[in-house]
Amino acid sequence: MTTDTPSLWADAEWAAALVNLIGDRVGGVHLRASPGPVRDYWLDRVESFSEQSHLRKIPANIPEARLLGGIDLAATLQQGKPIAETGMLGECHERIVIAAMAERLPRNTVHHLCVALDDGQLSIARDGIDTQTAARITLIAADEGTEEEFIHGALSDRLGITVNLQPIGIHGVDDDIFDRGQIERARACLDEVMLTEEHRIAIATLSLTLGIDSPRAALAAVQVARGAAALAGRRAVDDSDIACALRLCLIPKAAQLPDMAEPAPEPEPQPEPEVDQPEEPEPPQTTEQMPSDEDRLLEAALAQLPEGLLQQLQTRAAKVRQSSAGSSGAQHRHQQRGRPTGVFRGDHRRGGRVNILATLRAAAPWQPLRRRERGDALRKLEIRREDIHLTRYQQRRESLTLFVVDASGSAAMQRLAEAKGAVELLLADCYVRRDQVALIAFRDETAELLLAPTRSLVRAKKALAALPGGGATPMAAALNLTRDIVERASKQGTTTQYILLTDGAANVALDGTRNREAGTRDALTAAQRLAVQPVSGLVIDTAQRPQSRARDLADTLRGTYIALPKADAHTLNRTIRAVSG
């Protein structure tokens, strides 16, 4: 690399070259970009570097049967025996493939992609087919994710390179750096590129400093550093390659950023380590020297980051941590699933999965008759449209219990502890019913979604335990946020109930001013809006001596009111059951 501060586009160009060079070793690219000319151009660049004529695209709504392969209906009916059909992942063996709208992929699709990335092959056991398919893919996960939607963590973890095109406008697209010939030349010398033990330690240390739990990121960084050296025509990895790996692999996955406000101690300009001799694997005993090396590399990499990116990363890191498991996947989990509850005669062109066995069984008795009818004894099997049977699935309706917890000072600290206790009891009940849970807390100026809908009670419990108390009561903001979540959930066909734990003393208006009157007025307006949603609510009064405030609120919300003092486990559970019907 010759440029001192590579532009964002330059990084993207490097990534496009690297995905062709070492894509199969790093899984692929997590591409964060809105659809548009910049993304199209970047994908064009990837394509121009590859031997593929065009990059195939996996749509987000691809049925499992098509993704994995399954029974080939036409061929099966024609030949009278099950004929397997290769799925899309098998067809894309040793190719680069794009997953469109990766943030909305159903959980099962994510899983199959992960298996393909891990093992390079898939085992398929469905619809009478039982086979293994080679599926070594390089995946470009096109993530158009907004604030609320994230690509699933299991998938992003397996994609070594992250490219963020979002801050790049069409004018930010610079000159091309590479051509296909360079990539072919780099491929030829890729395996000879040397990596010193210092650099290995630096990558391991940096990945830990940046709070990256999974070792996969560091493994990818090693590959990217080698690839970058090969692309630059070097036979040994140097600091600029490590910086490149940091920018493409580690920093985008950072869960924490080292404190850069404090000026890092200026390291002595060390002589470059002898790069050409391979280091014998030995335990790193040079612990004193390590941090400075790491600081130097990290600083070098950060210095090369365009301005403003750091802040962006910082805010994103916080968000990613908050919903590490990815919310969209969980919500879509049951779209294609459910328990097969039987078969029915139907038209397969209207969707649904053909049940071959039932279809063949329906056709069997008529075969002699049909053969005679056609005067064609040779044809083994004749299936008519009325024979087609489809599998019927019973889909369980998802339900979500949303906890809205008042953590303000008026709700009083000791009452907050009790409220937490009550929520835990309720959580246990959600566990039995296998509900999703989500948690909103409100205090001081804002209401915050502490936990996006999840089925993991461990996370709910953690979020709850970490909830601080004190401050004013922004009731209106809390109710508005509740309404947002309820709306989003009902769009996805989830039934929601919310449980609001509060003393009802609203004293922060929507605009953030502390004013009891305005606060109460805004809260009532918000409550009326929430009341028209198709959702059942429960207001648990946490006031020391229950007054009419929370009851009035419950009335406005058209929810059930219950005072906490009486709310022992059994009463609460009974009430929740009554509310959720």
Next chain:
Amino acid sequence: MSTAYPFTAIVGQDDMKRALTIAAVDPGIGGVLVLGERGTGKSTTIRALAALLPKIDVVKSCPYQCDPHHALPGLCDLCGKSSAAPAKTAMTIPVVDLPLGSTEDRVVGALDIERALVNGEKAFQPGLLAQANRGFLYVDEVNLLEDHIVDALLDVAASGENVVEREGLSIRHPAKFVLVGSGNPEEGELRPQLQDRFGLSVDVRTPSDVPTRVEIIRAREAFDKDRSAFRKRWARKESTLRRRIQRAREALDSIDTPANLLETAAKLCLALGTDGLRGELTLVRSARALAALNSDPIATLEHLKAIAPSVLRHRLRRDPLDESSADIRVERVISQLFNDCDD
């Protein structure tokens, strides 16, 4: 899979490796549940196990890998009926993948449609459960498994027999397998009934010290560079462990179990308030398997102590909100109990 990562080359994760090896020694222990975050090498380790397992004798061309040295029960109908000594062949203990998205017909087996149509025969096409008989059945992301597949698994895992009553078929065949499940607990809870089926459970974490991380990077680099050379380098360790498992399998029946071991196992379960007898039985069996693995003639309290957290972790009286403290609870009771024993 000759290009799988070698089991012995996996850096760290000793708990997981030990639990899997123990399950390979004594399949009756009831399987292993591996829970952990992303990137802990869960599935790599389990898939690596397949390349490590010793060979077993099976009846030739039996779809259920029946044991030629065994008599009824536990054989399939065909092998059970034949009176002549069956032709036998050796095969590596199977590790069968149960992928998410499997359909029930392929899991439990179903009517062989080809033979039904072509020859007009009503024949059974065995499913994954048949393939896994006497071997391992691996479910990645076990907490995402569809409920109706879980139902099918639960019954078979308990009885060791797969009963198929569908499409005019009425078949029963042996299906004794070691169930191995892995998953990320952040993505959802495992059904308690399924969790109970697992004999051992391990919690895997990502290593967070630099030297281990560097070692992971180094090992993976070498593996990616030249897979067969890497495997060759580890071949000796692999075959040593394979022989150790093989020897332990043979020695298992002759391991002594002193009375105080049984007593301690019972006390431990009582102190922890685990439900049922399964915990005690698994404790004793695992201690024996560990003793066999270490070439010790007697199962001792040390073995018991080493294996107790894995056996009991998931059996504590279920408080779904108190997940994190399970390990601590087990260890506390163990240390209390063993201190008492020492006095």
